[in-house]
Amino acid sequence: MAEKKLTFEENLTQLEAIVNELETGDVPLEKAMTAFQKGVKLSQTLEETLSKAEKTMAKVMADNGEEVPLDAETQA
Amino acid sequence: MAEKKLTFEENLTQLEAIVNELETGDVPLEKAMTAFQKGVKLSQTLEETLSKAEKTMAKVMADNGEEVPLDAETQA
Amino acid sequence: MAEKKLTFEENLTQLEAIVNELETGDVPLEKAMTAFQKGVKLSQTLEETLSKAEKTMAKVMADNGEEVPLDAETQA
Amino acid sequence: MAEKKLTFEENLTQLEAIVNELETGDVPLEKAMTAFQKGVKLSQTLEETLSKAEKTMAKVMADNGEEVPLDAETQA
Amino acid sequence: MAEKKLTFEENLTQLEAIVNELETGDVPLEKAMTAFQKGVKLSQTLEETLSKAEKTMAKVMADNGEEVPLDAETQA
Amino acid sequence: MAEKKLTFEENLTQLEAIVNELETGDVPLEKAMTAFQKGVKLSQTLEETLSKAEKTMAKVMADNGEEVPLDAETQA
Amino acid sequence: MVKPADYLTVTALTQYLKAKFERDPYLDRVYLTGEISNFRLRPNAHQYFSLKDRQAKISAIMFKSAFEKIKFTPEEGMKVLVVGRISLYEATGNYQVYIERMEPDGLGALYQAYEQLKAKLSTEGLFDTSKQQLVRFPKRIAVITSPSGAVIRDIITTTQRRYPIAQLILFPAAVQGDGAADMLVDRLKQVNQQGDFDTIIIGRGGGSIEDLWPFNEERVARAIVASQIPIISSVGHETDTTIADLVADVRAATPTAAAELATPVLTDEVLKLQQQRLRLYQAFSRTLALNKKQLSHLENSYVLKQPQRLYDGYLQNVDQLKRRLVLAQQQRLQVSRQNGQLLQQRLQAQSPTSTLQQAQKAVNETKHRLNRAVEALVRDRRLRASQAMGALDLVSPLKVLGRGFAYVTGDDEHVLRQTADFTIDQPIKLHVHDGLINAHVTAIHKGDE
Numbered sequence: 010m011a012e013k014k015l016t017f018e019e020n021l022t023q024l025e026a027i028v029n030e031l032e033t034g035d036v037p038l039e040k041a042m043t044a045f046q047k048g049v050k051l052s053q054t055l056e057e058t059l060s061k062a063e064k065t066m067a068k069v070m071a072d073n074g075e076e077v078p079l080d081a082e083t084q085a
Numbered sequence: 086m087a088e089k090k091l092t093f094e095e096n097l098t099q100l101e102a103i104v105n106e107l108e109t110g111d112v113p114l115e116k117a118m119t120a121f122q123k124g125v126k127l128s129q130t131l132e133e134t135l136s137k138a139e140k141t142m143a144k145v146m147a148d149n150g151e152e153v154p155l156d157a158e159t160q161a
Numbered sequence: 162m163a164e165k166k167l168t169f170e171e172n173l174t175q176l177e178a179i180v181n182e183l184e185t186g187d188v189p190l191e192k193a194m195t196a197f198q199k200g201v202k203l204s205q206t207l208e209e210t211l212s213k214a215e216k217t218m219a220k221v222m223a224d225n226g227e228e229v230p231l232d233a234e235t236q237a
Numbered sequence: 238m239a240e241k242k243l244t245f246e247e248n249l250t251q252l253e254a255i256v257n258e259l260e261t262g263d264v265p266l267e268k269a270m271t272a273f274q275k276g277v278k279l280s281q282t283l284e285e286t287l288s289k290a291e292k293t294m295a296k297v298m299a300d301n302g303e304e305v306p307l308d309a310e311t312q313a
Numbered sequence: 314m315a316e317k318k319l320t321f322e323e324n325l326t327q328l329e330a331i332v333n334e335l336e337t338g339d340v341p342l343e344k345a346m347t348a349f350q351k352g353v354k355l356s357q358t359l360e361e362t363l364s365k366a367e368k369t370m371a372k373v374m375a376d377n378g379e380e381v382p383l384d385a386e387t388q389a
Numbered sequence: 390m391a392e393k394k395l396t397f398e399e400n401l402t403q404l405e406a407i408v409n410e411l412e413t414g415d416v417p418l419e420k421a422m423t424a425f426q427k428g429v430k431l432s433q434t435l436e437e438t439l440s441k442a443e444k445t446m447a448k449v450m451a452d453n454g455e456e457v458p459l460d461a462e463t464q465a
Numbered sequence: 466m467v468k469p470a471d472y473l474t475v476t477a478l479t480q481y482l483k484a485k486f487e488r489d490p491y492l493d494r495v496y497l498t499g500e501i502s503n504f505r506l507r508p509n510a511h512q513y514f515s516l517k518d519r520q521a522k523i524s525a526i527m528f529k530s531a532f533e534k535i536k537f538t539p540e541e542g543m544k545v546l547v548v549g550r551i552s553l554y555e556a557t558g559n560y561q562v563y564i565e566r567m568e569p570d571g572l573g574a575l576y577q578a579y580e581q582l583k584a585k586l587s588t589e590g591l592f593d594t595s596k597q598q599l600v601r602f603p604k605r606i607a608v609i610t611s612p613s614g615a616v617i618r619d620i621i622t623t624t625q626r627r628y629p630i631a632q633l634i635l636f637p638a639a640v641q642g643d644g645a646a647d648m649l650v651d652r653l654k655q656v657n658q659q660g661d662f663d664t665i666i667i668g669r670g671g672g673s674i675e676d677l678w679p680f681n682e683e684r685v686a687r688a689i690v691a692s693q694i695p696i697i698s699s700v701g702h703e704t705d706t707t708i709a710d711l712v713a714d715v716r717a718a719t720p721t722a723a724a725e726l727a728t729p730v731l732t733d734e735v736l737k738l739q740q741q742r743l744r745l746y747q748a749f750s751r752t753l754a755l756n757k758k759q760l761s762h763l764e765n766s767y768v769l770k771q772p773q774r775l776y777d778g779y780l781q782n783v784d785q786l787k788r789r790l791v792l793a794q795q796q797r798l799q800v801s802r803q804n805g806q807l808l809q810q811r812l813q814a815q816s817p818t819s820t821l822q823q824a825q826k827a828v829n830e831t832k833h834r835l836n837r838a839v840e841a842l843v844r845d846r847r848l849r850a851s852q853a854m855g856a857l858d859l860v861s862p863l864k865v866l867g868r869g870f871a872y873v874t875g876d877d878e879h880v881l882r883q884t885a886d887f888t889i890d891q892p893i894k895l896h897v898h899d900g901l902i903n904a905h906v907t908a909i910h911k912g913d914e
Binding site for chain 1: 600601602607612617621624625629630631632633634635636637655731734735738739741742744745746748749751752753755756
């Protein structure tokens with residue numbers, strides 16, 4: 010689907026829009042249903058994205074263009 | 086039938102119109118009977134839609150896992 | 162006959178008119194007889210319509226399933 | 238005969254006229270005879286009309302079934 | 314003759330006139346005889362009329378049959 | 390003759406006049422004879438007339454039926 | 466002798482002296498250099514202090530409005546360059562310098578350059594160019610700063626604490642001295658060329674205006690503006706405002722603040738997502754509940770629950786009408802029957818039977834009278850006739866004949882009384898009491914003869 014091409018922020022924005030829309034209470038039932046399902050899926054996807062991402066170590070851009078780990082002292 | 090294409094709210098509005106009309110008491114008998122039948126049909130359709138929505142929600146929550154559905158039902 | 166196309170209310174109005182006319186006592190006997198017979202026929206038609214309505218309703222409620230008919234019968 | 242086309246009330250009026258005339262006492266014998274004969278005939282006609290009407294009503298009520306005729310007779 | 318066109322009462326009146334005249338005794342014999350004969354004739358006519366009327370009455374009552382005449386006679 | 394046109398009473402009166410004349414005794418025989426003869430003739434006429442009348446009466450009464458003629462003869 | 470009236474008042478003299486100060490064109494704008502003395506910061510107020518050098522001292526006042534504009538914090542002994550005017554304060558009789566502008570002495574040239582560049586860039590509208598939005602969830606953050614020092618350390622620490630999944634890449638750069646500006650520009654270009662960064666943090670720690678100067682260079686400013694990647698700048702302390710800070714998309718007061726601006730808190734975000742899911746449930750539950758309530762309100766209407774009430778009234782109406790119909794018709798028939806019976810009774814009362822009987826009686830009587838009248842009449846006539854006939858008989862001339870007399874008549878029945886009435890051979894008739902005799906006259910004898 011088109012959703013996969015959206016960025017995390019765009020998805021988050023969509024999710025927020027959906028939440029806000031649903032919270033106004035003015036959404037027709039079927040539409041609310043679809044929005045609800047979509048919203049839950051989005052929030053799950055986004056949460057997974059965040060929680061599955063790996064922690065990183067800071068790096069330094071070497072003169073040769075490579076990114077190399079910073080020395081431990083700097084990071085501590 | 087065409088009814089299936091109507092939204093929950095449209096059906097609800099129709100049902101409301103029927104109930105209001107019938108409650109005024111001015112409806113000719115034959116018309117009232119037809120209206121009554123339609124009203125009952127509409128309320129069935131509406132209940133089906135709602136119960137489908139509730140099942141969907143329950144399923145989504147079940148898939149999702151946690152305590153949330155309980156909360157939601159308590160508020161419902 | 163043309164009577165079948167009349168609505169319940171039209172028949173009722175006709176019956177009322179006949180009764181009112183007969184009650185004035187000014188109607189010639191033969192005419193009164195004709196009117197009386199027509200009145201009886203009308204009242205039969207009306208009763209049939211009502212009982213048909215009742216049956217229809219009972220059926221609609223029965224079709225509707227459980228709780229509503231019980232409720233209805235208890236209250237009837 | 239032409240009499241058959243007259244209404245009950247017309248016959249009744251005729252009979253009344255005859256009776257009134259006879260009651261003045263001034264009617265010549267032959268005329269009185271004729272009038273009386275006509276009167277008798279008229280009262281037969283009236284009687285027939287009435288009894289036909291009563292039979293019709295009784296039949297209608299019998300067809301119609303219930304307590305209504307009894308009621309009516311009690312009240313009559 | 315002209316007599317036939319006269320009513321019972323007219324005939325009776327004529328007869329009475331004849332009788333009255335005869336009873337004065339002043340009537341010449343021949344005239345008295347003529348008058349007498351006329352009187353006799355008149356009385357025959359009257360009796361015929363009466364007997365015809367009685368027969369008619371009998372017939373009317375016979376035709377009228379059972380209940381009405383009975384009613385009527387009882388009440389008369 | 391002129392006599393025939395006379396009524397019974399005129400004849401009777403003539404007869405009586407003749408009788409009266411004769412009774413005076415002054416009437417010459419011849420005249421008396423004539424008068425007498427006339428008287429006889431008159432009395433014949435009268436007798437005829439009377440008896441004709443009586444016969445007529447008797448016949449009428451006989452035709453008519455009843456007791457009257459007997460009465461009349463007894464009285465005659 | 467000078468009269469007392471000729472003595473000047475203090476006020477008059479002071480006013481005169483003040484006027485002298487005011488009118489002097491040199492004292493109206495004075496450029497003065499000296500050390501700050503007797504300075505004690507009065508927050509949010511006018512400042513009173515002195516300027517001195519080795520030989521002299523002058524009172525100084527700087528009004529609040531002017532003092533707020535200066536970019537540094539004055540310190541005791543600090544050498545400063547000031548611009549102001551000289552005037553006299555009448556109440557104390559002191560003359561003083563009213564300072565309009567003040568800057569530290571010795572940095573004046575840089576400061577001038579800074580002001581000039583700022584004015585130029587401002588005219589160009591560079592400060593007003595729309596700032597780029599920071600990426601809320603950066604994957605890669607480029608940090609352009611010195612590899613040594615607290616800046617990079619603070620940024621790393623803060624980022625790892627908040628958002629450890631972001632990749633920090635340090636682009637080491639000299640941040641002071643000659644060549645620093647060029648390096649900063651190169652690094653900015655490099656990061657942009659590489660293109661796979663979400664955010665750039667550029668900055669250094671605090672220092673003198675000279676130390677911070679590379680960040681006031683036009684090249685650096687333009688490189689920052691030209692960056693396609695949003696830039697957070699954090700240069701010096703909070704009180705130092707460099708051109709870089711002005712043109713960056715966001716300015717952070719400290720490196721820690723810069724890292725905080727650059728990254729969200731991961732746990733918060735996860736929590737937020739969960740909360741949003743909860744809100745979704747709640748909102749949808751409410752929608753369902755609301756719809757359910759609306760539906761059940763409608764379904765509870767008596768017209769659906771007890772639809773027979775829709776025609777209850779009709780049932781009664783029809784029933785009543787039926788009763789009225791029958792009753793009306795019965796009454797109608799009853800009235801008709803009564804009317805008919807009444808007339809019948811009246812008719813029967815008028816039955817001609819009695820009339821007939823009366824007529825019969827009348828006829829009989831009349832007939833009887835007729836008979837009697839006729840009989841009487843005839844009887845009467847007979848009586849009279851009999852009497853007359855009896856009387857006639859008594860007077861009959863024929864009675865004489867009975868005694869033996871006869872009378873004679875001729876053929877013509879005429880009575881022949883005397884001889885003269887007779888002729889011989891004349892046929893005559895002899896009338897005797899019991900008959901008639903025919904004879905002839907044979908002789909005639911007259912009586913006297």
